[in-house]
Amino acid sequence: MVPELQWNQLVPESNPFMLYGQLRLIEESQKHNMQFKYAFIKNQDLTVGIVYFQVVRFTGNDLLNYFPESPAGFKKYLYGFIKYISKLLVSRINVKLLVSGNVFMTGENGFYFQHSLSKKERSFLLLKAIDEVAKTDDKIKGILIPDLYQPKSDFDKGFVENGFNEITVEADMGIKLKPEWKSFDDYLNALSSKYRVRAKKVIALCNENGVIKKELTESDIEKYEDKLFELYQDVMSRAEFKLATLEKDYFRMQKKSLPYTYRVFSYFKDDEMIGFISLYQFGKKMEVHYTGMNPEKCKPIHLYQHMLYDMISFGIVNAVEKLHFGRTAPEIKSTIGAVPSPMYGYLKHFNPFLNFFLVRTFTSNLKPKDYVIRNPFKV
Numbered sequence: 149m150v151p152e153l154q155w156n157q158l159v160p161e162s163n164p165f166m167l168y169g170q171l172r173l174i175e176e177s178q179k180h181n182m183q184f185k186y187a188f189i190k191n192q193d194l195t196v197g198i199v200y201f202q203v204v205r206f207t208g209n210d211l212l213n214y215f216p217e218s219p220a221g222f223k224k225y226l227y228g229f230i231k232y233i234s235k236l237l238v239s240r241i242n243v244k245l246l247v248s249g250n251v252f253m254t255g256e257n258g259f260y261f262q263h264s265l266s267k268k269e270r271s272f273l274l275l276k277a278i279d280e281v282a283k284t285d286d287k288i289k290g291i292l293i294p295d296l297y298q299p300k301s302d303f304d305k306g307f308v309e310n311g312f313n314e315i316t317v318e319a320d321m322g323i324k325l326k327p328e329w330k331s332f333d334d335y336l337n338a339l340s341s342k343y344r345v346r347a348k349k350v351i352a353l354c355n356e357n358g359v360i361k362k363e364l365t366e367s368d369i370e371k372y373e374d375k376l377f378e379l380y381q382d383v384m385s386r387a388e389f390k391l392a393t394l395e396k397d398y399f400r401m402q403k404k405s406l407p408y409t410y411r412v413f414s415y416f417k418d419d420e421m422i423g424f425i426s427l428y429q430f431g432k433k434m435e436v437h438y439t440g441m442n443p444e445k446c447k448p449i450h451l452y453q454h455m456l457y458d459m460i461s462f463g464i465v466n467a468v469e470k471l472h473f474g475r476t477a478p479e480i481k482s483t484i485g486a487v488p489s490p491m492y493g494y495l496k497h498f499n500p501f502l503n504f505f506l507v508r509t510f511t512s513n514l515k516p517k518d519y520v521i522r523n524p525f526k527v
Contacts (some may be wrong), residue, residue, distance in 0.1 A: 150186050158260055164409075164430050165250060165257045171200060173405050174250060177395050178202075178333055185246070185284070188263070188279045188462050197261040197270070199248070199277040203288060204391045206245035243289040246282060248274075251391040253435075254320050254474045255295050270402070271306035280394040282498065294493040295320075311503055312494035313511040318475040319488030325463050325471060331459040335485075343483065343524035347457060348448045351429050357417060361458065364424075366403045372414065379440025384442075387476070394438070399426065413458065415451060422446055425455040427462070432469040434459075439474050452477070456484045479519040488521065 152168045159166045175184045182204050189197030249258030259269045259277075274293075282288050293307070294317060308314075329335050336344050360367075369376065377396040384393055402410045406428070414424040416424060423441040427434055436459050456473070463471045473481045478488060495511055497503040 154188070154195060155186075155198060158195055158262070161430070162433070163257065163260060164428075165253050165255070166198070166200060166260060169405060171250075173401055174252065177398050177401055178392070181395070182351050182392060183285075185281045187281055189273050189277060193379075196265060197259065197273055197277075199259045199274060199281075200250070201258065201281055202243055202247045202251055202392075203285070204247055204251060205242070206290070206292075206391065207242050236277075244285070244287045246278070246291045248278075248291070248293040248362065249295065252394065254470050254472065256297065257295075258293070267301050267303035268305065271303045275306050275310055289499070290495065290497040290503075292493065292495050294491075296492055296494075298490040298492065298511070300492075307494045311500070312496045313503070313508045315493045315495050315511045317491045317493055317517050318516045319478060319490050320475060321473040321478050321481040321486040321488055323460070323473070323484070323486045325460070325468055326471075329464050332457075332464060335460055335464060338526060339485075339524050340526050343416050343522075346483075350453050351457060353449050354415075354451060354454045359422075359449065359451065359454075360416045362414050362416065364403075364406065364414055366400065368414075369400045369403050369412060372421060373397065374441060375476075376412075376414075376424055379421070379424060379442060380438060381440075382442060383438075383440055399438075402426075411456075411462075415455070417445065423451050423455065425459065428457065429466060429468065432467065434463050434466075434468040434471045436473045438472065442509075453480060453484070456481065460484065479522070481521075482522045483524055 150168065153170045159168075164170065171186075182202050185201040185203065187199040187201075188195050188394065189199065240363075247258075250255065258275055259270075261273070265273070267336075278291050284290070291312075293312070294315075296304075297320070325335075326338070336347060339347060364372065373396060376399050377394075380394065392516070399412060403412065409428055409430060411429070412424060412426045412427065414421050416422065421446045423439070424436040425439045428437060429435075436456075439452070446452060459471065459473075462468075471486075473486050478486075482488075495507060497507045
C-alpha cells in the first residue's frame with residue numbers, strides 16, 4: 149500500500165536501510181513473526197516525513213540479564229528480596245510492542261524528516277505518528293524508540309514531556325579507517341607492539357588449523373542455507389537481549405536483493421563450515437551484520453577476532469571510511485580499534501499507571517553490563 153517512489157524520494161542514500169526495497173524484503177521475510185506500520189507525514193500535499201514501525205511480541209524475560217547488582221550501602225538481603233519480587237513481576241510481561249525502526253539493524257532507521265523541520269518539530273510529529281499508529285491496534289501496549297545517538301537535543305524534550313522513560317543501550321562500536329592505510333599491513337603497523345603481536349598470533353592460529361575463508365555466492369548461500377542458519381542460531385541462543393530472530397531464508401534473500409552490496413564470508417575447517425560473517429557496503433560506509441559460529445570449534449582458534457580483522461582488511465581494500473560493528477561484544481571489538489558511539493532510547497507503556505510505577509522504575513535501574521574499552525593503537 150506504500151507508494152515506492154513517494155517513500156524513496158525522501159530517503160537519502162546515506163540511510164539505505166529505510167529504502168522501500170529493503171523494508172519490503174524485511175516484511176516478506178518476517179510476515180509470520182511481526183507486523184509492520186508505515187506513516188507519511190504531510191504538509192498539505194507535500195511529504196515532509198516518513199515513519200516506520202515494527203510490531204513485536206515483548207516479554208519481560210528479555211530484561212532479566214540487565215538487573216544491576218546491589219547498590220553500595222544497600223542491605224543485600226533487602227535488595228535480594230526486592231530483586232526477586234521485581235524479576236517475578238517483570239517475567240510476567242508479555243505484550244505487543246511498537247518499535248520505531250528495524251530491530252535487525254543498529255542505528256536511527258525508524259524515521260526521516262525534511263531538513264527544514266526543526267528537531268522540536270520532528271519530535272512533535274513523531275509523537276503524533278505514534279499516537280495515530282497505536283490506534284490501529286488496541287493490543288499494542290507500548291512504544292520503544294531505540295538506538296538514538298548522543299548528544300541529546302531539542303528532539304528529546306517532547307518525549308520527556310510526554311511520559312517516555314529513557315533507557316540506556318549498549319554503544320554502537322565503529323572504527324574510522326585512516327586514509328593512509330593502503331593495506332592490512334599498514335593497519336598492523338599502526339597498532340602498539342602488544343596488539344600487533346596478538347593480531348598476528350590470531351591470524352597464524354587460524355592458518356595453522358587449516359581454516360579457509362570463502363565468499364559465498366547466491367547459489368552458495370542457498371546450498372549452505374541450513375548450516376548458515378544453524379550457526380546463526382548458535383550465536384543468538386547466547387544473546388542476552390533480542391526482540392526478534394531471523395528466518396532461515398534471510399541471508400539468501402538479502403544476497404538476491406543486494407548482490408553487490410551484501411556480502412557473506414564463510415570459514416571452513418576440514419571441509420566443514422564452522423563460522424560466517426556478513427556485511428553491507430554502501431559507498432564509503434560499511435556495516436558488519438550477523439555472524440554465526442560453532443563455539444566449540446571457533447573459540448579455541450579465536451575465529452571471531454580473526455573475522456573482525458578480515459572485516460578491517462576488506463574495508464581498507466574497498467576504500468571504506470567508516471566501519472560499523474554494531475553493539476555486541478564491545479570489549480573484543482575495542483581490541484581491534486573500534487570505539488563506542490554512546491546510544492540511548494525511550495520506552496513508554498500506554499497505561500499511565502504501569503508506565504509510571506513499573507516501566508519507569510525498571511528503566512532507571514536496567515543498565516548494560518560494564519566493559520573495559522581498550523586502545524590498541526600506538527600513542
